[in-house]
Structure formats: C-alpha cells, structure tokens
Amino acid sequence: MRAITADKPVPTYTYSSLVDEYGDSLYKFCRRLTFSKEDAEDLFQESFLNIYVNMAKISSSANPKSFLFSTTLYIWKGWKRKYARRKRLAPIGPLDDTIASGANTEDSFIEKDEVHTVRKLVASLPDKYRIPTIMYYTAELAVDEIAAALKLPAGTVKSRLFKSRKLIEKGLRAYE
C-alpha cells in the first residue's frame, strides 16, 4: 500500500494558484449543480473556504482537483434539502442561455428548444448519472478526474456517462 502522508514534499501549488486554475470550472459545476446563481456562489465560496482551511491536507494529496470537487459535492449533499425547499419557494434562474450558432432564426429556435429539453432531462436524472454528466460536460473534467473526485473506478464513471446519454436519448424521443 502506497502511503500518502501529511509530510510529503511541499506541493507546487498555492491556494491562489488553485483558485486561478480551477476556479472557473468549479464555479460552472456549482452553477449547474444548484441552478441558482446565489446558491452557486455560496457553494463556490464555501468550497474554497474549506480548501483554504485544509491546504495542509491538500498538500498531502497528489490530486487537488479531485479533492476540490469532492469537497464541493460533500458540502452540496448537506445543502440539498435546504436547497430543495428554497427551490420550491422561488423559481430557479436559468444558466446562460447563449447558444453559439450561425444558423437561421428558425433553426436557432429549434436548437434552443432542444437544448432546454436536454437541460431539463439532465436536471431530472438521478444524482448517480447527473453529477458525472455535469462534471464531464460543464466542468470539463476528464473521466479519470471524475473517478478520483467521486471515488469510483474509471470504468464505472464511463458506464454512468454512457447510461446518462442513453437516458437523454430516451427522454428526447419522448419529447418528439
């Protein structure tokens, strides 16, 4: 067993460099996970505050990115109920709706409609599929990074992404 100890050599990253390197992708993840800007910002700040407090422990991890995302997921799991309650009380704000497309207005409308449907379908997926899907498509994490953050074998992540795509395809057929 390879030991990972707290007194490993000093890493080459700092809190500030973690913010710079992963801030954007983590924010996107928080945004998609929560659907509201206010909740996303809270989750984002809470995550980085924990990262700051735990920098010494992160120093002993070879993979700060997975630590960051698993930290965020842990916090979010605790917030889910509170968030669900708030979501029932107030309508959720949409994420950026910009669709880069050179197509004409009608095509753009159809595409936008399809994109909205896909977002709805993703939002309705069980967390087991939704979270790796958001990590992959929104936060742009590689399969091995998702595996590390979720403490799952890479093969399991791949199969969940595959199943997620199948569920989306099935959902789209139902909307047709």
Add this chain to the structure above:
Amino acid sequence: MNNKEEYTDALLKRALESSEGAGPELIKKIKFEDIKEGHKLKKLTIRRPFSAVAAIIIACTFIPATVFAAWYFLSPSQVAKNFEYPILAEAFESEGALIINETQSDNGYNISLLGIVSGKGLDGFAEEVDTDKTYAVVAIVKQGSNMPDTSDPDYGATPFFVSPLIHGQKPWQFNIASMGGGYSAFVRDGVMYRLIDCDSIEMFADRGLTLIVSSTNFYSTDAFDYNEETGLVTPIPNFEGVNLMFSLPIDTSKANYEKAQKYLDSLWNDNTAQAQE
C-alpha cells in the same frame, strides 16, 4: 460512438457547456476577503425556552442520560421517517440497528448519538445505492438556546462535522467526506437532527470504530490529534469548540478484514494513481 451517440454527445456539450465563469469580483472575494474572515463563528441570539431549560434540568438531576435521550429526542426511526426514508426508518427499528442514546456535552452543546444501522438500499434511492451504507443519527442541542432552523439565516453559522473514523487509519484521509458520505439535517423543537451516511463501516468492526463530532466544517487537526504509532484519535483538550468522540460498538463478527483492506486501498491509492495517469 455511433452517429446517434455522437449527436447526443454534441447536444449535451451544447446544452451543458457554460461560458459563465466565476467572474473577477467573486474570485477577488474568495482570494482576499473570505480567507481574511476565515471561520469566525457568528454569534447566535441566546434565548432560553422553557422546554430546553426544563429538559436539561431533568437530564441533569432525575434520570439517566440514555433514558433521557430516548425520551426527549426523536428516535432514529422517526428521524428517517421525517426524511421520507421509510425503509431506513424500518431498519432503525430492526434487530440489526444499534440504538445508543449516548449524550456528551462540550463547549455549550449537548451532542447525542442516537443510533446507527447499516444495509443496502435503505434510503430508498435504489439507483443510487451500489453498496452497503451506514447511517447514523445525531442530535445537537445548544445549551440554553435553540439551534437555528434550516430556514434561519444563522443556520449553519456554527458548522458541525460528524464522521466515523477507523482506528489506525489517518483521519484526514479516511472520513465521511472520502467514504462517499453526506448528511441531511432538520431542526425540530430547537434540536438539530443530523442523519449521516457513508459507505458501510461494518467491515472495519474488528479494527475499532469511533464517531467524531466537531464544530468544524471538515476533519480538523485543530480539534483532534492522531497518534500514528497507536492509530488512535483523541480530542485536543484546549480546542475552542466542540470536539467529541463516541465509540461505535458494532458487532465484530460483521468485520471483513480483506474486504476492508481492499476498500481502503481503492479509496486513495487507486484513484490517486488513476488521476495521475
């Protein structure tokens, strides 16, 4: 990927990709302002509702702590019902559940470990559950006051970290956060009930298990000391906050040393190696 899969993949990319980054103001805030503020705990308004005061007097004078806990708090089964987990509620009433009802006090809080149970599919999320999970219910009472409700702005102002630990395993590596864990909480009559879950810890029963509770966001080396020679975790006496430990008397016949070792190896080494590839 075939054409259809490629189309779905591209559609998912378009639907889920985002150009909306954190923004300079938010980055500035987390880089410079939040960390200056650190983890200063907000002061809560102290109220002294009769029920809490009376309950504490009763607890201190008339009846044993375990009986008091069983009488005063919701049972683990009722807590699970409140979360709409009927199967888990049933499991907490089964013979396999450990009803503990042990209360400890520290720095103005009474923390009660009410019960623990392990099993597969107990929270009803069949698709979510691939492995056995362990669930524990803890009640948190602020002495002389109510815990803020989940809708209260002060909710979460004092964080609590509740996690099982395995003797001999570095607690900053092996805790609820790394063991696929999470928690749900609600406040009833001024008492916060927290239901935690993580991958089943029964396989570690022969190594010795504890449940720690601290007023921190995560496992904190300020709150607990880990002796690498003995493998034991102990609360640091001068920690300014809650740092308590409960023994988890899980039946050692449920231990599985090889399975446990495989799990530990997979938890950090395999994933770290994967991520480094």
